[in-house]
Amino acid sequence: MTGWEELTSTALVGTDRRPYRGDLLEAAAVEAVRRRAGARRSARTGAQTGGEPAPAEEREAVGRRAAERLMRILGGEHDRLLPEWLRAAAATGRRVPPYTLPDLLERGRRDRSIREHLGMLAGRRGRWLAALNPAWGYLLDEPTGQTWELGGSADRLAHLRALRAADPGEARRLLESTWERETPDDRAEFAALLADGLSMDDEPFLEQALDDRRREVRQAAANLLTRLPGSRLSRRMAERLAACVTITGDVIAVEAPAACDKAMERDGVRPKPPRGTGERAWWLQQIIARAPLSAWGPPGRMLEMRIPDWDADVRAAWVRAAVLQRDPGWARAMFGFDPIADLLQALPPGEQQELAARFVQGRDADSQLIMVLGGVSSPWGEELATAVLHKIIKVNATQPWNLGELVRLAGEHIDPALFPLAASYSPVEPIQQVAALLRFRADMYKELAA
Template structure:
């Protein structure tokens, strides 16, 4: 009998180039059935019973709602349901495990909380089905010393929020033994509680073998204006730009040496970028924003005869990397991208997004901006979005699906009465129905 690899390769190149003795399609059908029906003999110990559970299961009504969500009713709420359920410290009922573990094979958004919710039986199942083995890499609540990679990341994240210095010392103590993937993930976690105390460790990480580690270390050092990296980038930026009272003159870098690459400058530009434009944009992005000594509005009002787009794109990236609220506000007015909202608190995010919603037509940019606003949306933003839905429903009802879903998923579910009374328009009532569904969901979980 031909194996699957032979059949597949023959089908790809064609029987003209690789003759097949017999009926290729019939053989493929038989092999497909054999592969689906076949099963390897059980290994020793595979018949052992699942261990007893230690966690209490979630309540019956919460489980019933989960079945509805998985069955297709407001299916996009599944990650939110799982997050809420994981926060309770309970587990999901055993009869729901196979379907959710199967879903986790292709939907990574559900994996983060399955490790906590699947219980001991879920991990027992995952150990016996290679397709579900991903669960064994998700957090279970174990400690730094005993846990897997995901548990150790979760432990470091919690410790970093509570005691940044101790978290860094713990990481330094095991750094040389960590895998490259873990080093990259751990470095990113130092963003919580970042301070100049972390600077020596991050400076040394610029020499790591893994590019992702080096890049993340450079990103974090960019947020520290007094870091050695920031001082080096300030020198490069001064060499590139001369800020006059009315005009900014620009001379991009003529090359990208190893020292620049060590500091996070990528030498090879993306498709469509010139090298010097790419290097200039990155230098500006990593130079401390305090270097310019003036409010961003004043600088944006100046004329840049050459390289204007690259300079301003660099300032946008700098505002994102350095989480500078004043610059984020100013650059959002110039280029309203969702990433800039991360530099602002939830209240100001919603204020900017509400103004943008009122002034902007419904298009993909509006959806992206709203997608970057942290939930739960309060009344001003909720009202602005509902007003936009009513307005668009009168002219382009076919264009509303994503905005309606986003509103129902991000508005505070406690505002369901507001949405219900806002307008009888069917699209607004769809938002209200989804908000009521979420309100009931959280009530059942808590």
């Protein structure tokens, strides 16, 4: 056991049952400081064994005011803004000052979502500390800005993502050249990156990936091929759909598949249903979700038709198909039927916000409203900001206890440049809280740009 594990175990069972030489509490205090500092001790002598001193930094640190605001956030002031601060700081190409590293590395140990940015911001000293403290070792697997040939998995993932955005074909060719040598985990992540810039040029490669040994790779390939109506997978799914569905007049007759064969599994249909769903219903939902939506009529007309059997399963599958295939027309129609945030991702940011603004205007401040707003691309423009501010005033007059999350979302997602709009919108306290948070974020970006 490590020193900390031994101390914890002894404290739990008690020194009567597990005698400890020395003062247990004092040893625990020393161990806590040691772990926070990131230095190893020799098990025999207790001496510090850090090896070489921290190397000199290559990147400039963020400015003093930006660093001070980071410490305020780490200290608990608007601490939900930490990912946004880190993302904005990483975009500047600079690093954080050394005195912030223990708090940031400890936070990253608990919160995986910020690790990617920490890999860029921690600098050479951060990686030196991570090598000394096993609890912070995760940092060594995060991107550092190295190249495809020399970098680790995270660096290569970041490189491929950037190349895919700039030249989709070249990124795919680079991936094809090393595909057989990649680890199963890396293949799964690399395959998913092809969603950016996806085209029929990627179809042959993705069709081959359906035979990969790793299930996650096969699933990623099937999901991407589903978004290509001209792919061989889409044509196979259209044939399966035709065997299950007949449209006559205003009636959709459905007969769910009786079995899930190996060919269906290869095309991404999972044979085992989730708990509470029957096998045939599950197979039917997946076929509909992966068959081209163009095989149906206009979504508005389809929603008005009668489905005598399997009605709920067909409509649920339409929602999933709109999400998987990123079809704007079906996403708009299905959002009216089942307003979930995932459907918004099929729409451009401006239209997401227009749809969300109308939803806010006609919806009570409930969990569904919060979930939808949480899925809208940031930053929110004036139309959505105004709708949310109006909703806050309305709810404040009737249910002020129900405002907490809505106020926080508004402050965290409205464009910070709109803080004068919020400040002048109403003097009520929740609106002024939103304005104050927007001002905090506006100042944050100014400091990072300085």
